[in-house]
Amino acid sequence: MGSIKIENLTKVFMNRRNKPRSISDPDEQSGDAVLVLKDINLEFEDGEMVCILGPSGCGKSTMLRIIAGFDEPTYGRVLHGQKPIKESSAESIFVFQHSGLFPWMTVAENVGLGLRHLKDATEKQARINEYVEMVELEGFETYYPHQLSGGMQRRAELARALAVNPEMLIMDEPFSGLDFMTHMKMREEVVNMHEFLKKTTLVVTHDIDDALIMGDRIVVMSGRPSTVKLMHQLDFPRPRDFERDPDLSHLRSEIFLMLGVPYAV
């Protein structure tokens, strides 16, 4: 089960030492409490691709990290299936914004990370090959990450994530830093992958077009403290096209206005 239920999620960060300590009372609390996420309630269904949009610094990544088990909620809880998420596990694999590949391992070794408990070496090799082929990295198995382009690194990381057969994929800005063509191609690949595998996929992005093209549902979050501003089911057929689908195009304008960039409309 890859369903996620977020209940009253609130996150407060303590910014220590951003003010000089008071001389008269050194024990005075000198940090600022920053309310990042405020009372968020969301539900993601099994097999759904949800795109989370929001202005930069709004706490989308923080929410994602809490869902992944890297961070804890201050209040509220996140349920994965029936049980609360306590720590990070291979049930939900996180795809990092900047490469999370181990630079000291080859592509094949990285893809094999989640398969290391397989006793049968031939089966393990077959699984590695399968996922390397899925992301079209055949011939690069023995390359180290730094020998690959940015796009290839992302694909390798995707292969590593999928090879574990997780219940859920969590992607933090998966296309940031890629050139336009690579971005378009990667986006298509992620959509195809999702159509094919139907895994619960959470994608944080600041790119409205990405969210509208990819998502089964989009969630728009407000600036800090972050709350859910809009949740919208996207029932448009794929492949999606803004030109062909005036409703999609209209929704795009609305979201631009919502995020405070009317000039982009």
Next chain:
Amino acid sequence: MIVMAMDSANQLTNSDAYKRRYWIGSIAFLILLIAWEVFARYSGWSANIFPDPLTVVSSLHELFINGTLLRHTVASLFRVTAGFYLAILLGIPLGILLGRLQFARWLINPIIQFLRPISPLAWIPLAMLWFGIGDKPAIFLIFLASFFPLVVSTTIAVYNINPTFLQVAANFNFSRLETLTKVIFPAIMPEVITALRLTVTIAWLVVVAAEMIAVQSGLGYLILDARNALRMDYVMDSMIIIGIIGLFLDGLMRRLGKIESAQWGSAAR
């Protein structure tokens, strides 16, 4: 195919550049040798005080033939190896512990920072008192000289591991042991090898000083003994051997840095 062709092209230019660097370095040595010869001949100092290159080379040959040089070199190398390995064995695990545990860092780091600036040579009287005469005090001094820099470098390396890598480890259900062997070790490898390279030089510096006091063998002792006999050519022989071995040790450590798994550091940044 193109990638492979470019790789071989790179290697070609690399080996060419390496050869050129080697020759330029040799020229500097040649100039030094000529300057030495000229100075020895025209300075007016006697050969007893400032021996010329030929005298030094022939006495080097003499020391080599009668086995003195080999015996003292082996003695010095043994002490450096023993002290250095001891420092690696204790220093790197302690560094990893300090890098990982904030409490241990707060507890132990002040002591290390207090002991670190004390020159190992200041420990000589205590080392002699505790370990007597022989290999032990020298090994102890080399250990001290290597231990602190290794602990500090390892601590910093572990502390600075990209947190993403540790999150990936947690995400893929790595056990503590797996995190240590598959993430922490390779992640700190480039920094640790740099530290080893710097530390072995310090250890080699210290062994010569230690051997001037506590023992009857080693290159340091040879220098002291030659001074007492007023044989400056033997003093220079020892210095030359010390320099050559220092060069060799550095080359050895540099080769360690070229191991593939340690290379990601220079390549990935």
